[in-house]
Protein backbone atom coordinates (compact mmCIF):
# COMPACT_ATOMS: atom_id res chain seq x y z
CA UNK A 34 0.00 0.00 0.00
CA UNK A 35 1.30 3.46 -0.87
CA UNK A 36 2.64 5.73 1.88
CA UNK A 37 -0.15 8.25 1.26
CA UNK A 38 -2.66 5.78 2.66
CA UNK A 39 -3.86 4.80 6.09
CA UNK A 40 -6.26 2.25 7.55
CA UNK A 41 -9.20 2.96 9.83
CA UNK A 42 -11.96 1.13 11.63
CA UNK A 43 -15.13 2.70 12.96
CA UNK A 44 -15.61 0.69 16.14
CA UNK A 45 -18.73 -1.01 17.58
CA UNK A 46 -19.52 1.78 20.07
CA UNK A 47 -19.71 4.33 17.24
CA UNK A 48 -21.58 2.17 14.70
CA UNK A 49 -24.00 1.08 17.45
CA UNK A 50 -24.70 4.69 18.43
CA UNK A 51 -25.48 5.64 14.84
CA UNK A 52 -22.34 7.76 14.28
CA UNK A 53 -21.08 5.98 11.15
CA UNK A 54 -22.41 8.57 8.69
CA UNK A 55 -21.21 11.56 10.72
CA UNK A 56 -17.73 10.06 11.13
CA UNK A 57 -17.42 9.25 7.41
CA UNK A 58 -18.57 12.80 6.63
CA UNK A 59 -15.82 14.26 8.82
CA UNK A 60 -13.21 11.99 7.22
CA UNK A 61 -14.23 13.01 3.69
CA UNK A 62 -14.49 16.71 4.57
CA UNK A 63 -10.95 16.52 6.00
CA UNK A 64 -9.73 15.61 2.51
CA UNK A 65 -9.41 11.83 2.70
CA UNK A 66 -10.73 9.72 -0.15
CA UNK A 67 -12.09 6.25 0.61
CA UNK A 68 -10.26 3.68 -1.51
CA UNK A 69 -11.97 0.60 -0.04
CA UNK A 70 -14.58 0.08 2.66
CA UNK A 71 -16.18 -2.91 4.38
CA UNK A 72 -19.16 -3.01 6.80
CA UNK A 73 -18.54 -6.19 8.74
CA UNK A 74 -18.08 -7.93 12.08
CA UNK A 75 -14.96 -9.50 13.58
CA UNK A 76 -15.01 -12.87 15.31
CA UNK A 77 -13.22 -12.96 18.68
CA UNK A 78 -10.43 -14.91 17.00
CA UNK A 79 -9.94 -12.29 14.25
CA UNK A 80 -10.16 -9.40 16.73
CA UNK A 81 -7.47 -11.12 18.81
CA UNK A 82 -5.27 -11.46 15.74
CA UNK A 83 -5.74 -7.83 14.74
CA UNK A 84 -4.73 -6.62 18.22
CA UNK A 85 -2.08 -9.32 18.85
CA UNK A 86 0.48 -6.60 19.53
CA UNK A 87 -1.48 -5.81 22.75
CA UNK A 88 -1.64 -9.44 23.89
CA UNK A 89 0.25 -8.84 27.12
CA UNK A 90 -1.71 -5.72 28.09
CA UNK A 91 -4.25 -5.98 30.92
CA UNK A 92 -7.01 -4.64 28.66
CA UNK A 93 -6.45 -7.19 25.84
CA UNK A 94 -9.30 -9.57 26.64
CA UNK A 95 -11.80 -6.70 27.10
CA UNK A 96 -10.55 -5.18 23.85
CA UNK A 97 -11.16 -8.44 21.97
CA UNK A 98 -14.67 -8.79 23.48
CA UNK A 99 -15.50 -5.19 22.63
CA UNK A 100 -14.18 -5.29 19.06
CA UNK A 101 -16.02 -8.52 18.30
CA UNK A 102 -19.23 -7.35 19.99
CA UNK A 103 -20.74 -5.39 17.12
CA UNK A 104 -20.45 -4.03 13.62
CA UNK A 105 -17.29 -2.33 12.45
CA UNK A 106 -16.50 -0.35 9.31
CA UNK A 107 -12.99 -1.03 7.96
CA UNK A 108 -11.61 1.34 5.34
CA UNK A 109 -8.50 2.36 3.45
CA UNK A 110 -8.09 6.10 3.14
CA UNK A 111 -5.88 8.16 0.86
CA UNK A 112 -4.46 11.65 1.33
CA UNK A 113 -1.03 13.24 1.42
CA UNK A 114 0.58 12.47 4.79
CA UNK A 115 -2.36 10.16 5.51
CA UNK A 116 -1.15 8.39 8.68
CA UNK A 117 -0.20 11.54 10.58
CA UNK A 118 -3.09 13.68 9.34
CA UNK A 119 -5.61 10.99 10.21
CA UNK A 120 -4.24 10.65 13.74
CA UNK A 121 -4.61 14.40 14.13
CA UNK A 122 -8.20 14.18 12.87
CA UNK A 123 -9.16 11.42 15.33
CA UNK A 124 -7.37 12.83 18.40
CA UNK A 125 -5.77 11.14 21.41
CA UNK A 126 -6.58 7.51 22.30
CA UNK A 127 -8.26 8.70 25.49
CA UNK A 128 -11.18 10.96 24.49
CA UNK A 129 -10.70 12.97 27.70
CA UNK A 130 -7.33 14.03 26.30
CA UNK A 131 -8.47 14.47 22.68
CA UNK A 132 -8.46 17.96 21.18
CA UNK A 133 -11.74 19.79 20.59
CA UNK A 134 -13.36 18.94 17.26
CA UNK A 135 -11.55 15.62 16.84
CA UNK A 136 -13.55 12.48 16.07
CA UNK A 137 -12.77 10.90 19.44
CA UNK A 138 -13.64 14.08 21.33
CA UNK A 139 -16.98 14.21 19.51
CA UNK A 140 -17.95 10.53 19.43
CA UNK A 141 -15.85 8.38 21.81
CA UNK A 142 -17.14 7.46 25.24
CA UNK A 143 -14.01 6.03 26.91
CA UNK A 144 -10.40 4.99 26.27
CA UNK A 145 -11.67 1.50 25.42
CA UNK A 146 -14.74 2.54 23.40
CA UNK A 147 -12.90 5.21 21.49
CA UNK A 148 -14.97 5.29 18.28
CA UNK A 149 -12.22 4.84 15.69
CA UNK A 150 -8.87 3.23 15.01
CA UNK A 151 -6.13 4.82 12.95
CA UNK A 152 -2.84 3.17 11.93
CA UNK A 153 0.24 4.55 13.68
CA UNK A 154 2.75 4.10 10.83
CA UNK A 155 2.91 3.49 7.09
CA UNK A 156 4.09 -0.05 7.82
CA UNK A 157 1.13 -0.81 10.10
CA UNK A 158 -1.28 0.83 7.62
CA UNK A 159 -0.09 -1.70 5.08
CA UNK A 160 -0.36 -4.65 7.49
CA UNK A 161 -3.76 -3.63 8.87
CA UNK A 162 -5.19 -2.82 5.43
CA UNK A 163 -4.11 -6.23 4.17
CA UNK A 164 -5.85 -7.84 7.16
CA UNK A 165 -9.23 -6.76 5.74
CA UNK A 166 -8.55 -6.34 2.03
CA UNK A 167 -6.63 -9.23 0.49
CA UNK A 168 -6.71 -7.63 -2.99
CA UNK A 169 -5.24 -4.23 -2.10
CA UNK A 170 -3.37 -3.89 -5.38
CA UNK A 171 -6.74 -3.39 -7.11
CA UNK A 172 -7.58 -0.20 -5.24
Ligand code: CMP
Pocket residue numbers: 087092096126144145146147149150151
Ligand atom coordinates in the same frame (compact mmCIF):
# COMPACT_ATOMS: atom_id res chain seq x y z
P1 CMP B 1 -6.67 1.65 19.09
O1 CMP B 1 -6.06 2.94 18.64
O2 CMP B 1 -7.58 0.95 18.17
O3 CMP B 1 -5.51 0.65 19.53
C1 CMP B 1 -5.56 -0.16 20.66
C2 CMP B 1 -6.86 -0.06 21.40
O4 CMP B 1 -6.82 -0.57 22.70
C3 CMP B 1 -7.18 1.42 21.60
O5 CMP B 1 -7.52 2.02 20.39
C4 CMP B 1 -8.27 1.31 22.65
O6 CMP B 1 -9.51 0.93 22.09
C5 CMP B 1 -7.72 0.18 23.50
N1 CMP B 1 -6.97 0.69 24.66
C6 CMP B 1 -5.80 1.34 24.63
N2 CMP B 1 -5.41 1.66 25.89
C7 CMP B 1 -6.38 1.19 26.70
C8 CMP B 1 -6.55 1.21 28.11
N3 CMP B 1 -5.65 1.78 28.93
N4 CMP B 1 -7.66 0.63 28.60
C9 CMP B 1 -8.56 0.04 27.78
N5 CMP B 1 -8.44 -0.01 26.43
C10 CMP B 1 -7.37 0.58 25.90
